Amino acid sequence: MENGAVQKELQLEGRSQEEKLCMVVIMGVTGAGKSYFINKLAGREVTEEGDSLHACTQGCQMIPLEIGGTKVLVIDTPGFDEAKRSDSEILTEIARLLSAQYELGVELKGIIYIHRITDIRYGRAAAKTFEIFKKICGEKPLKNVLLVTSRWTDGMDEKLGSQREGELKENFWAYMLDKGSKMSRFYGDHDSAVMLVSQLLIKDSVVLEIQRDLVDHGKKLNETAAGAYVNDSLEDLKTEYRKELASLEKLHEDLILEQDRTKKRRIQKGLEREKTHLEEASEQQVSLRRRIGDEVREGIKQKRSMPQILSKVLPTVLDILGAFVGIPPGVISVAGSVVGSAVSSWFLSV
Ligand SMILES: Nc1nc2c(ncn2[C@@H]2O[C@H](COP(=O)(O)OP(=O)(O)O)[C@@H](O)[C@H]2O)c(=O)[nH]1
Numbered sequence: 001m002e003n004g005a006v007q008k009e010l011q012l013e014g015r016s017q018e019e020k021l022c023m024v025v026i027m028g029v030t031g032a033g034k035s036y037f038i039n040k041l042a043g044r045e046v047t048e049e050g051d052s053l054h055a056c057t058q059g060c061q062m063i064p065l066e067i068g069g070t071k072v073l074v075i076d077t078p079g080f081d082e083a084k085r086s087d088s089e090i091l092t093e094i095a096r097l098l099s100a101q102y103e104l105g106v107e108l109k110g111i112i113y114i115h116r117i118t119d120i121r122y123g124r125a126a127a128k129t130f131e132i133f134k135k136i137c138g139e140k141p142l143k144n145v146l147l148v149t150s151r152w153t154d155g156m157d158e159k160l161g162s163q164r165e166g167e168l169k170e171n172f173w174a175y176m177l178d179k180g181s182k183m184s185r186f187y188g189d190h191d192s193a194v195m196l197v198s199q200l201l202i203k204d205s206v207v208l209e210i211q212r213d214l215v216d217h218g219k220k221l222n223e224t225a226a227g228a229y230v231n232d233s234l235e236d237l238k239t240e241y242r243k244e245l246a247s248l249e250k251l252h253e254d255l256i257l258e259q260d261r262t263k264k265r266r267i268q269k270g271l272e273r274e275k276t277h278l279e280e281a282s283e284q285q286v287s288l289r290r291r292i293g294d295e296v297r298e299g300i301k302q303k304r305s306m307p308q309i310l311s312k313v314l315p316t317v318l319d320i321l322g323a324f325v326g327i328p329p330g331v332i333s334v335a336g337s338v339v340g341s342a343v344s345s346w347f348l349s350v
């Protein structure tokens with residue numbers, strides 16, 4: 001049996017039915033309404049929502065909910081379109097969390113991908129986030145993917161909405177739908193959110209391609225499909241920076257006799273900027289060459305050897321996962337507890 005699978009078996013063994021822990025991951029671009037969806041699902045504000053002017057820059061967040069008797073860890077993820085964080089940084093974070101979940105034997109029930117039906121165009125950010133998401137999944141787990149359109153209640157015209165749904169179905173989402181993903185609407189309220197998540201909870205759990213690659217096969221992140229995509233995009237960016245740098249260098253040489261100091265300074269600044277960009281892109285490529293699965297396994301081993309979490313399976317799993325994902329202050333204030341204490345108080349009843 002493969003390594004991750006053995007761990008999974010061991011973890012599940014001895015854990016009674018009511019202790020079974022599931023996970024559902026929410027993905028989509030920044031502003032798609034992931035945090036809004038989770039707050040509606042929880043029936044209270046557990047994770048911070050952002051607005052268009054102040055996009056929330058936060059890492060992956062874990063919200064423990066109890067939905068119809070099932071304990072579910074709902075994961076809020078950042079989109080691959082954040083100004084302040086690189087794609088490699090965000091992918092690394094998601095990869096670490098997914099590796100930890102798999103390694104710990106938490107059952108991944110599926111992924112909900114949220115897209116605003118009000119969007120006039122399928123923009124670059126949406127296309128990129130969707131592409132990385134697709135590559136994270138691989139083909140087989142696509143039957144556990146829900147492609148959800150949001151903002152139906154924001155004055156969205158039904159006819160126009162249906163027309164956009166048709167375009168999504170035929171163009172961008174055709175491959176996934178063909179492989180078993182389902183398309184649904186989120187009507188912006190609690191019941192609609194519960195209904196969507198419940199559709200995933202009744203399914204058998206899945207293992208994503210990135211999890212098999214990182215945990216079972218010990219690959220480096222840049223050797224996974226998602227990592228290779230981010231690496232290639234960085235390579236394209238570097239080509240652009242190099243071109244820009246070459247033309248600025250040419251200008252710089254021509255300016256040896258130039259008296260205009262402002263112009264000289266501007267070119268000098270441009271040169272420095274392009275060099276910095278180039279270095280940053282190279283650093284991001286280096287950061288993708290990590291064996292995330294091995295790192296996570298080692299991290300879990302260390303956590304397990306800490307005396308305060310040697311007992312009870314469930315707190316251990318939650319506690320360990322807490323090392324790979326943030327827990328929003330909203331959850332902490334509602335649970336009124338700290339990680340590692342009475343675990344039932346952590347799961348907010350929905
Ligand atoms: N009225 C309404 N507002 C929404 C909906 N979804 C998101 N929003 C608002 O849109 C903004 C961005 O949503 P957020 O959940 O933070 O997006 P995220 O980046 O995907 O987490 C926030 O101000 C939300 O309150 C929705 O379905 N209806």
Ligand SMILES: [Mg+2]
Pocket residue numbers: 034035036048049050056076
């Ligand atoms: Mg958010």
